[in-house]
Amino acid sequence: MARRGQRQPGATRQAARRRRPADDADGLIQVLARAVREVEAAVERGAVRPSVRTKFQVVALLVREERSRVNRDASASDTYRSEQLRRLDGIATILAKTAARDTSLLGLLAEDAVISEAATSLKREMLLAAGLEPPREEAAPRQPATPADPPARRVVPQTVVSRQLANPFLAPDFSAAPSRPPRPGRLASWELIGPLLRSFERASASASKSLPEPISLHAANGLELMPHQARLIASAAAGHRTFLLADEPGLGKTAQALLAARAANAYPLLVVVPNVVKTNWARESGLWTPKKVATVVQGDGETVDGFADIVIVNYEVLDRHVGWLGDLGFRGMVVDEAHFIKNKKSQRSRNVLQLSERIRTRTPRPLLMALTGTPLINDIEDFTAIWEFLGWIDEAGPRAELMESLEETDLTPADPAFSAAARACVIDLGIVRRRKVDVAADIPARRIADLPVELDGAVGRSIRDAERELAERLVSRYHSALETRTAGSVVDGIDHDLVRRVAGWERADQDNAKTGENVFTLVRRIGRAKAGLAADYAAQLVHSVGKVVFFARHIEVMDTAEELFTERGIRFSSIRGDQTARKRQQNIDAFMNDPDVSIAVCSLLTAGVGLNLQVASNVVLAELSWTNAEQTQAIDRVHRIGQDDPVTAWRIIAAQTIDTKIAELIDAKAGLAARALDGSDDELSASADMQLEALVALLTNALSA
Incomplete structure (x- = not known):
């Protein structure tokens, strides 16, 4: 106006x-x-x-x-x-x-x-x-007469049909589902959603439910839980069934959700996630609940295991699968990055709310968990869709459990004490929020978290084809060397010495190769393919934790990331090797001092040393390094003197590619360095040696197949 x-x-x-x-x-x-x-x-x-x-x-x-x-x-x-x-x-x-x-x-x-x-x-x-110009009324454009929109395309995977036909005892029993409308009381005539939301606007105390002491800190496969994780699982084991888990990123929300489902026996379990973390959820389920079978819904679901205990689906394809997912008989549902459903008019929000309502009306006391480090993006109303998913409220007002708690306060919104009491009632339903600084004694001061991503579509197929061609070339070269060898002992099985020599020849020839893929160009292509997914994750982190440092090796990856941040209105500083010293320092100062500059987009080769960026505590490594030292130097731009918070480095890894093996090699080098005395030359190996090891691994795997 x-x-x-x-x-x-x-x-x-x-x-x-x-x-x-x-x-x-x-x-x-x-x-x-x-x-x-x-x-x-x-x-x-x-x-x-x-x-x-x-x-x-x-x-x-x-x-x-x-x-x-x-x-x-x-x-x-x-x-x-x-x-x-x-x-x-x-x-x-x-x-x-x-x-x-x-x-x-x-x-x-x-x-x-x-x-x-x-x-x-x-x-x-x-x-x-008031002296303001009201908005002009705009006439709605006339719509041409068109037939009604066709219904959304729905699919039912064949394996799901097989599950339904295989055994009548697998059919879900919905007869025990409770129906508890709120009992009329003193607050029945009050509008309560507004006061409930406002009670969270000016509170000074932490919004986190009191949790019981953990029964054990041990999980499957000898894995050990952090105390804050074990407390939430103990709460689920004690019978609590709804959680808004708003822990900061890096505190293990995925593990908590999976183990809470196990404690509550909430199987089959539906997990709805962003596409970028879908593969990671499958990997984490295998790690934390190895006795439960997880399946990932891809596209139309041709590869879905209809008998799986855990079904993982991303928001983007959920509309195709709402029908059969609603009929499968889930006893639990987890929504990751739950702030994605804040707009109740969006298709993704409607799909999620439809499924949660169906589960609640058919399953007695299902486990419902909303995971997000940032439940509020724009304003306090962002809570409403999450609360509705959890079954705490509906469009009309509080549901039975919350309404009973509010009635027990003997207060109304007209009473000054109502706000604090109402907020406590909502928190007790299951809001759990822990910050890194609150559990610093429970977590490492510096942590690397791998985030596998799937390279879908033509780009992903092209990369996998190129990797297969490289492996076939190595195998052919290996067999040719075997046939022409005239001296040396004969080795049963794989001749690992020869494998290493063949890998060395390939590495020496890669600079002179006129055609075909080599390991260096292949990894560069993988970096380009991951760029958008890595940038998307960095953008999500900004909303959760504030400032983020984004590292990439190649200019094209930095360009892709900066285009995405620009499209989303996220301000960033670009720190590259082709900048003047003055321009570079201006960009560093902007990131360090301007609260509106959220991301520093840094070249791994030129910004990995000599910078102090400890205003952030989260790092995204969009591309892998060729040495552990290079990776460590990048993380240490944030993890250094002056850093008050624990640091998490999120390493983006392309699943089912050589990227995975390179990450393992980097970690192996890190293990050697940790065991060596200061001054050891273990970390002085050249990047070419890492390329050699990657080729050795690729050839060995191909010969073993």
Whole structure:
């Protein structure tokens, strides 16, 4: 909105409303304050005519819009923002007390409440009275007559049909599912979703449920849990069944979810995840729950194991599989990166909510877990879809369990103590939030976490074909050497000395090769293919943990990442080798000092040394190094003196490619270095040696196949 008479030619409605002088906002609040007092007085007199109801609704709409504008205004000072929100809260409090006198007004606050022509006209008048230009009404474009949209394409994998036909005892029994509508009570006539959300806006205490002491710190295969992980699993074992697990990234939410499902015997278990972490979930399930079979839904589900205990599906293909997933009889459901469903109008949100509702109505006390390091992206309303998935609320208000807890407080939203009590009721349903700094004694100060990603489509097939051709060339060269060898002992099985010599010949020839793939160009292609997935993960981390350092070896990977960050409106600093010293320092300073610069995009070769970037505690390694020393140097840009938080390096690895073997080789070198005395030359091996070892591994695997 802008002042009348000052609207710039061609300015959009959004641009006009984005920047308003403080006196404009003050004028609107004054108009709203007068109007709400008029409504309050009319309700006290019992004179609630249609015009009063209209004014009540318009004031509520404008308060909601102004609150959202103030929260989004990056140019406003903290003092100004706090003052404006305080004044708006005062108006909202009067609205709440007024609605408590006449509960019929509450229906005007619903999201689907009809906005009448009289309300639209009054809203315009109030904006004009405040000295603001209301948005112009735009006529809806006429839609050509077209047939109705076809229904979404649904599929049922053949193995799922086989499961349904194989054994009648596998059919889910829905007869025991409870039906517990909330009992009418003192709060039945109150609008409660708004007060519940607001109770989280200004709280000072941590929002985390009290968890029991762990029974054991040991998991499958001799793996040991961190105490904070074991506490959540103990809670599931004790019978708790809904969790909003909002631990910071790097604290093992995946392991907690898988082991909580085991403790609750919540099988079959449905896991809905972003595509970038789908493969990692399958790997982690094999690690933490090895006796449970996991299957990953790809495309139309041709490779799905219909008899699996854990079904992993990504948001992007969920719409094709909603039908059979809803009928499989899941006893538990996990939603990873749950902030993805914050927009309840999106298809992904509707699919997730549909499945959770189906599970709740068919399964007694299912395990429902929402995992996210950042449940709130834009504003407090982002909680609603997650709470609805967990079954704490529905569109009308709190469900039975939460409503009973609220009734037991003996308070109403008109009571000053209601906010703290209501917040405690919601937290007790299962909000669990731990920060790295809170559990620093439980985790390593420096940690490398591998994140496998699938290279799908034509690019992935091309890379796998190129790797296969390289392996076949090595095998052919090996057999030719065997046939022409005239001296030396004969070795049963694989001649590993010859394998190493063949790998050495290949490495020596790769610079002169005119055609065909060599290990260096293959790894570079893999880096390009991973670039978008790595950048996407870095963008997700920004919302969870703040500043992130993104490392890549090649310019094209950095370019791809920066294009994605630009598209998403994420500000970044680029630190490259072709910059002047002055420009490079400017970019470093921007990342270190400007709170709006969220990511440092760094060249692994030129920014891996000599930089202090400890303002961040998370590093994304988009491409693998050829030496462990190079990788360590990059991580140490963040993990250094002045760093107050534990550091996590997220290493993006292309599954089912040579990338995996290279990561293992780097880790083996790290193990040698850890065992060596300071000054050992174990870490002085050239990158060419790592290429040699990768070729040896590739040839050995091909000969063993």
